[in-house]
Amino acid sequence: MHRRTLLKAAGALGVASIFPAPLIAKSLKGSGEVVIYDGAGAWGEAMRSAYFEPFEAETGIKVIVEPTTDTGAVRASVMTGAPRYDIYIFSGGYANSFARDGLLEKIDFSFFERSDLDAFRPAKPTDYSCPTIIYSLLMAYNPAAFPNGGPQTWADMWDVSKFPGGRALGPGSWGGEAGTFEIALLADGVTPDGLYPIDFDRAFRSLDKIKASIVKFWESGAEGPQLVVDKQVAIAAAWNGRVSAVKDQGGEIAMSWHQALLQYDEFGILKGASNVENASKFIAFASRAKNQADFSNKILYAPPNSNAYQYLSKERAGMLPTVPDLLALQIVQNQAYWAALRDDGKDNTQYAAELWENWITR
Amino acid sequence: MATSLANGASVSLKGVTKRYGNFQAVHPVELTVNEGEFISLLGSSGSGKSTILMMIAGFEAPTTGSIYLDNQEIVGLPPYRRNIGVVFQRYALFPHLSVAGNIAYPLRRRSMPWRQVEMEVERALRLVNLEGLGDRLPSQLSGGQQQRVALARALVFRPRLLLLDEPLGALDRKLRQQLQIELKILHKEIGTTIILVTHDQEEALSMADRVAVMSKGQIEQIGKPSELFNAPANAFVADFVGETNLIPVDVVERSDDLVKVALEKTDKVVLVAASQCLTSRGSALLGIRPEHVKIVANEGMPLKIVERVFNGLTTSLLLALGNSKILVRAPTDMIGGIGGDILRVEFPISACRLYDKL
Amino acid sequence: MPFLPRRSRHVGTAGMMAPVLVTLALIYMIPVVGLFIKSFQDRNGFTLDSYLNQLTSPAFLKLLVETLELSVGVTILCLLFGYPVAYTISRVNKRSAALLLLLISLPYLTSVLIRTYAWIVVLGPNGVVNQFLMSVGLTSKPVQLVFNQIGVYTGMVQIHLPLMIFPVYAAMTKIDRSLTAAAVSLGSSPASAFWHVFAPLTYPGIVGGSTLVFLSCLGFYTTPALLGGTADYMLAQGITLRVLRLADLAGAATQATILLTIVLAVFVLLRKRFAASLDDEASAPAPLKRGDGASSEPLLYGLQRRFSTILYRFGVIVSQVRNYVLWAVTAAVMFYLIVPFLVVVPLSFSSAAYLTFPPPGYSLRWYESFFSNTKWLEATWFSLRVSVMAAIASLAVGLPAAFALARRQFALKLPAYLLIISPMVVPQIVIAIALYLIVAPHRMVGTEHVFLLAYMLLGIPYVVVVAVAGLQRFDTSLESAAASLGARPAVVLFTITLPLLMPSIVSAFLFAFIAAFDDVVFGLFLSGRDAIPLPMRMWENIRQEIDPQISVVASILLFLVIVGYLAHNTLGRLRWSRVNGR
């Protein structure tokens, strides 16, 4: 019980940095390699040019990219004693559950610059994890469907008479990762500070109201914007990066940042990793403001290190979810909540998945 | 092929049996086939004919007993080393090979140079009157042609023994008769020993030097066709080879040269020569062929005509005799005109034979 | 071979079953049993809690029923559409047959993801189907054709049709047409000749095809997930969720065990049918023997009779339709099978950075990025190489087993058969994690060998089901004839048996190859830096963004196949097409 509360606290937001980072960080120079997950695709490309190549040049440590896989497979690899990566990137708060189950190594923050460490906003590092990207789950819609102005809030999404057309949401079986429960509660009038702990009954009652209009619960992040562009639905919950990319390419899609859910991914070093020290060095390197800015220039993921904005153009920064103007409109998701254990030994994600399966098969 | 003949092989089966699980398909069989002989296994469906053939060919192993080919024990020898030609019930032509390819198959297995193969195939095609059809696929041939290909394929490697499993069964009557004649001529030409399985008694009787009649896994009688017809060893053979009226009778009296029997449940008495009596029991079967029943003007037995069947040259009459019926056959011009519903018949002593009950 | 003496046959049987059993034991049974044992354990030891939880969960039971329903529904539709197509193909000349079979296997060239997207385009509110319906005035508003059951069935049937058509076609090629002619000549109507003579002879093909389709449907969830609506959630989807996200291995193992148990129970209940289809000597096909089993199995009898009646009606229809109707049906099904390409190929030339149809402009940018990216090329080469090797290896261990199953009598034959096909029933994700847990400690992850083994697991069930169906009704007297003509067993095998079995072998190879070539799940667990299959690359690609890149891969494969086909047609026929056609 004690351990859990402590972890909860550590994972919660706004906790001041407690890490023993020296004023002057230790040198990152080294040898050998570090095996890392890169998310593949455009994300992997951005990481390669912003992190891997300069890191190799500066430290002499080689970055090896192992193919992408899912959290479950990663967990299995740690349990067999042969972790697939040294560094994995966790979404949906899974770093917390890994840490809780003893599947992560501590990050050595002595390689970090104090200034970088203190600048993490709004998500903070913990003993076992360090945020790497921030993105936003927001409302995307087809502007042509609403000539008199598109929907702004989740309540608008629920208002089918005012904003007719099909809807798409993420699957609740993903727990918090697709934001469906938070969205349903916000649409039902719950205030941001009253979101947690999630009132599942209320969330499902809210979902009941919109279920008939929901064409689809998408199964991958790219699907939401795709459904809007294909005019299969009028409004969808979707991640900002993909929506912006489609929009840039001339796709007919618009978005609203109001009440968008701010989410983040975290680096974590897998237990039993062969290159623990190199892994800490890499995370430190990828946490530098300049490097994160380079990264955010390549892909529309926001830097958790707020100092990175010093190196970003105003225009670019304006497209990122953590720029102050936009940040004010949004709600930071409590990812630690989703990884927290309930009294029956299940975490909230597992619990939500079961409720979800009951609900959709009803 | 017709020129350089190996003589036919001899085959003998000694105490051969075959069991499938609890089912005895073949009871102990003794059978000797002489070199160059044409023998036929005749029997009803399921009597074990094919099983015997398959054991000779090597596709089934006998449960007990030995099989000799030219006095050499061949049980255990795999079929591909037996050098026995087999024609299967449905020909078993290889559908993916042309006619020539089918016929060349056994020659290729014997590593014959391809020039010679070509010549042999040509020759075999000529032998079965199929010149020019070598390039066709089996599916492009008529039934009779397929049968000939199967025959050519089984003969082309000059086996000393040829096994034919109802090779003509699927053909129409006319074609069957034609091929029967061709086969017989072929046998004379090439001298191979032939064992022919059939359930068609005419075929067996007209083609084979000797016929083995089979029933329920047993050989009932082996002999020349005329022996089988004239001196059947038992009621089954009498009935199976040609038709026979088998009338239940009670033996009334036996003397040195005569046996007196009474038709069951009547007081009608019939005399049978003691030499024709194959039973020692008190109740027996009186066998008389329909053709041998004598029609008389008066005296004899007056029997009621139940049915008339016109067969062309002959006419058959079905007569009621006690609880059973007997068949009488006579030339149409002799009995075609008979009117009324009573016919008077006699059983001449020369035509009657007494058997054990079945 | 059937003419070997008894004792050596039994030795042979063991020898024939051994390779497949050993392979399965190593890469399937040991890992999966290990995982299943976990489903009985919790922190305190042995428990049935996990089972009780699932079996009392209305959601799970409903999913189970719906999954089984969908699988049965898709199987029936595949039979209805596939049978006439197989019939047509079996009647045309060998060249046309080869072409048609090629067309049928084309859909497999597109990855599930791009193919599914093509359906979304075709069936969507602005898709061709809706435009057609509206232009002929059947509807004034677009009809919802996707993200519901219509979409699910459209996608599922398309994917599974080849699995039905190939085995049924293989069975039909072995039927002597004169038999139906004979039946008609003996006074039966064409309909009854079809039903009483032709259809029964295709029964092994129907059983084989239906088995493949049904089993494959059970574990297939990507298509329902992508084309279905809010309610179309499959059991395998829930199991995958448990493994990949919720880290609930015990729950996944429990659900998989229950599914496997039910499916095996169905097989055991119907064992007479399967025993019959496994038994070469079985005479009349089971559904025709209305008398037998009627008293002992009233339920099955009823089902069977209903099924027979449906099939009978169907048979009547098929046999009564004129040739051109049959051709129309065939053409429609063919069109249905290749429709996705009509979307996929133009998409690959799209100038847009995201999927949109019709493309706003055309360019070669996605081809450039494919050929300039060694990752794609390497992955393509890896997948081709390993999938071909795995398909060959699956044939090598699967064919002897199929021979033993189809021709030998031995104890535990049905259990052996069920074991061999069971990898199709156990959701692949469960097998993948189980296998992973075994091989990972030995540092085998990321090697070509482990992919080869894992892909064999995908290929073996296809090979065995297809080859057993192919061996039914194989006229063994042909082999006896060859032996009597002097061919030793090995020669008989290579000159008679295998050539005649070629249509089945080719389709078995194709299925095994495709199952491997299309696999993402093993890739998720077993990939390593030097061993990344193409579907993994595609999956990585669509994870973040869906762009036209994957349609390039499908189009290139299509192009290669067309080139290959043309080359084959000009350079002479491939062996299999020769034996294929009638």
Ligand SMILES: Nc1ncnc2c1ncn2[C@@H]1O[C@H](COP(=O)(O)OP(=O)(O)OP(=O)(O)O)[C@@H](O)[C@H]1O
């Ligand atoms: N493999 C087998 N297993 C069990 N019983 C068999 C087998 N083969 C044949 N039999 C049985 O053995 C008996 C003899 O069969 P066989 O094939 O020799 O008959 P046949 O005289 O050739 O009949 P037909 O004229 O119908 O061809 C039959 O009762 C048959 O059912």
Ligand SMILES: [Mg+2]
């Ligand atoms: Mg027979």
